[in-house]
Amino acid sequence: NRFDVVIAVDGPAASGKGTIARALAAHFGLPHMDTGSLYRAVGFAVLRAGGDPADAALATACARTLDVKMLDDPALRESTTARAASVVSAHPEVRAALLECQQAFARQPGGAVLDGRDIGTVIAPDADLKIFVTASLDVRAKRRQAETPERDYAVVRANLAERDARDSGRDAAPLRQADDSILLDTSDMDRETAIARAIALAEARLAEKAGLR
Numbered sequence: 001n002r003f004d005v006v007i008a009v010d011g012p013a014a015s016g017k018g019t020i021a022r023a024l025a026a027h028f029g030l031p032h033m034d035t036g037s038l039y040r041a042v043g044f045a046v047l048r049a050g051g052d053p054a055d056a057a058l059a060t061a062c063a064r065t066l067d068v069k070m071l072d073d074p075a076l077r078e079s080t081t082a083r084a085a086s087v088v089s090a091h092p093e094v095r096a097a098l099l100e101c102q103q104a105f106a107r108q109p110g111g112a113v114l115d116g117r118d119i120g121t122v123i124a125p126d127a128d129l130k131i132f133v134t135a136s137l138d139v140r141a142k143r144r145q146a147e148t149p150e151r152d153y154a155v156v157r158a159n160l161a162e163r164d165a166r167d168s169g170r171d172a173a174p175l176r177q178a179d180d181s182i183l184l185d186t187s188d189m190d191r192e193t194a195i196a197r198a199i200a201l202a203e204a205r206l207a208e209k210a211g212l213r
């Protein structure tokens with residue numbers, strides 16, 4: 001790439017945003033940040049301390065002392081951690097504590113791909129490309145359930161619905177589609193089709209950007 005490229009990928013739980021963000025990063029040789037893992041790490045730290053994720057002071061203290069070595073701990077993928085993440089992420093002080101590292105990542109020379117809930121709206125409002133990935137609740141629950149076959153489909157679905165409602169309903173950086181984002185509904189797309197579509201969108205946007213120079 002001859003200029004910095006910042007790509008924001010947002011969407012609800014299990015929409016496939018991580019899959020798409022990783023594929024875009026690999027395709028363009030850009031670094032990728034899964035911002036959900038930051039909130040999961042905070043939620044997990046609160047639970048490990050025996051605390052309540054609704055406790056804003058404790059959650060904020062955990063966010064300020066976040067250990068980056070935690071970020072690829074398999075415990076972060078558990079549904080109890082996901083729920084704690086969505087509770088701690090509603091505290092504005094927690095979001096503020098995590099803002100700088102995300103913005104620094106987005107602004108690094110060459111650019112970056114970030115996925116989350118508020119990348120296009122708050123973290124990188126000037127991103128070159130914003131993709132809002134979505135899929136029906138049933139499809140998303142099926143995908144997440146397939147990753148954890150021991151879990152019951154109805155429970156997985158209810159957990160996703162609860163988290164979506166909390167993420168969309170909060171006052172601090174709620175989940176919403178940025179006005180200048182492109183909607184990618186993957187309900188009827190397999191992984192490969194969704195990835196190919198996202199790469200095509202990104203290539204078109206970069207060609208447009210190059211043409212403006």
Ligand code: CDP
Pocket residue numbers: 012013014015018035036037039040082085086087089090115116117118119163167
């Ligand atoms: O992968 P999945 O969509 O299930 O979850 P995630 O992206 O790892 O995010 C876990 C939780 O962190 C979400 O339910 C949100 O509450 C929160 N989150 C957020 O508030 N803002 C972000 N940029 C990313 C995640």
Ligand code: CDP
Pocket residue numbers: 011012013014015016017018019020143144147186189190191192194
């Ligand atoms: O990051 P997010 O929680 O939005 O979703 P993900 O972890 O990228 O994708 C959730 C699951 O759905 C993964 O197992 C993907 O392989 C799968 N997936 C799919 O089956 N079809 C797609 N079009 C996208 C993802």
